[in-house]
Amino acid sequence: MGTTSGAELGGLADDRPLLGRTSTAERVADILRSRIAEGYFQPGERLSEETIGKALAVSRNTLREAFRLLTHERLLVHELNRGVFVRVLAVEDVEDIYRTRRLIECAVVRGLDGPPFPVDGLEKAVSRGERAAREGIWKGVSTANIHFHRELVALAGSARTDELMRGVLAELRLVFHVVDDPRGLHEPYLVRNRQLLESLRSGDREGTERMLAKYLDDSRERLVEVYAGAVADDTAP
Amino acid sequence: MGTTSGAELGGLADDRPLLGRTSTAERVADILRSRIAEGYFQPGERLSEETIGKALAVSRNTLREAFRLLTHERLLVHELNRGVFVRVLAVEDVEDIYRTRRLIECAVVRGLDGPPFPVDGLEKAVSRGERAAREGIWKGVSTANIHFHRELVALAGSARTDELMRGVLAELRLVFHVVDDPRGLHEPYLVRNRQLLESLRSGDREGTERMLAKYLDDSRERLVEVYAGAVADDTAP
DNA sequence: GCATATTTGTCCGTATGTATA
């Protein structure tokens, strides 16, 4: 009865039951979170307790704790007596995500102290995105774009707001995995990210806020359009 | 060794293991959340797996799932191999909570569609607070005040923003339980809540936003002052 | 500093309820 090796899923750090600083459930959650973020587990896919438990060599109780964590992060949905599934966002969820982003990101820009503003993190994210684009790694462009907006929100200096944005942007990744035309989705925002950065550098809060609002409205509109099509294809092929 | 009856904690709905629509762990979490919100479990108190498990007649595994849920809501903190404790907020947490509130609540007002604005929920919360004050139930004033701000944020129409605010205001309750001068803390805001409501009724977004910003700054300042004293008393008596 | 008791961390086996073929 050789337990399936966890190699395919990345596996846990070691055999020892407890020596890492974090609990087993959290380490399992970290692994699963990565696999979801990178699309190894597709939205809609069911995550079997037994299969994954064997693959990672953890008990069902431990695995269930990990599932709970990810469910609370809205990456998994839990259906009573049916199990957990990778979340499939509704179009309304996408709209709510953008409603939240617009509210918060614009408020952050509006409430900035300064100028000057500490834009180092933003600069780094922008250039990473540009480099990824030159190399044709569109998934990297997507990741850099997400980092850009996280760095933007980080300017507000609030841990709770940061965490909200982290979660919201992680959800957004689920959408990207379904539509999966990374280039068409993300390339247009490379220049717009740099524009936002330069606008902040110039110290123009109001202009940046307006620019950002339009940016998010455009992004939402386009994404909803594409996503609605993709979801429709999926439910009625 | 009769298992301690769950009467003291409120107990579960019934004996049956599964007939309600929610899982046992969630129902347990609901009970514990209420007890924390009302101050039955004080900040800093340790929640024993065995004691509470017996009192609510659930297994340790189930109880641990409930703990996970509440830990993720930041109402409990989990210390490895030591157990879970009711969260004790640092002064910096209070400041971060207010930073978040100011960012979001003001952004909500700023972004309102209208006028007119649908202020029915706000009206209800305000009058409930006024009634509680007339009856001298200061804990009720606190609850109504929290409802007022939740209703305010609800005007943005975003589920994710609502949930963030729900969590943030639940954390804030932990602070109130430590300082516990409910009247001094909440009474001043009865009139200010009504002023905000009337300002919204008049359709003056900008004026309301300014008023709200000052309101939150005042509230933060006073609460931090009182809370810093209470925490200092607690650590060095 | 040491030995002991308590509590948590993890896993397993099993009985029961629920959904689906």
Add this chain to the structure above:
DNA sequence: CTATACATACGGACAAATATG
């Protein structure tokens, strides 16, 4: 309707860490 597969929840067990004397 029955059968199967799976999640739910329980109780017990032992290891590991912490708290107590």
